[in-house]
Amino acid sequence: MKKVLLIIFITFPWLSYANHQKVNETKNASEDDGSGSFFDRPKVEHCFSQKQPSGWLQNCMENLAKDSKQNYEKQYYAFLSKVESLPHDETYLVNYNEFLSSTKSTKIKWDDFVKDECLNRAYLGWKDSPAFYINESACLSYYYDLRADYYAKYQKIKQLKK
Numbered sequence: 001m002k003k004v005l006l007i008i009f010i011t012f013p014w015l016s017y018a019n020h021q022k023v024n025e026t027k028n029a030s031e032d033d034g035s036g037s038f039f040d041r042p043k044v045e046h047c048f049s050q051k052q053p054s055g056w057l058q059n060c061m062e063n064l065a066k067d068s069k070q071n072y073e074k075q076y077y078a079f080l081s082k083v084e085s086l087p088h089d090e091t092y093l094v095n096y097n098e099f100l101s102s103t104k105s106t107k108i109k110w111d112d113f114v115k116d117e118c119l120n121r122a123y124l125g126w127k128d129s130p131a132f133y134i135n136e137s138a139c140l141s142y143y144y145d146l147r148a149d150y151y152a153k154y155q156k157i158k159q160l161k162k
Helices: 002-026 042-049 054-084 096-122 130-154
Strands: none
Touching: 042 054, 042 130, 054 096, 054 130, 096 130
């Protein structure tokens, strides 16, 4: 029984990924519902393409999540700094104080959402298994990258330029 569970723990991440690839190959691009988008990214595919043991894959995915979070934090603080450097009047940003307060509040709520959402996704695998951490890391990386892109693009809005 232990051997069977060990084999499942080792192969589950690749099976999840392979099944996701097969499903996506049969979908028309216009039918894409966004499912599995955590794995449809070159940096995630890089970890799976190495065909290393699940411990290596888990480590690779955890490093991606860590890098994504660092970039997310960097983009957030750059955005916040830019907003805080604006004059506190309606010349650049209407409702400056409310916007600044809402931005800080939203980050806290986003961080909580990402943590809970990714744990929820991770629980699709056995708790504390490589599959658990791989799924959680893929999810974290996806959402942190998504929000980092949001902050990077938001800074380009004309009203935020000095």
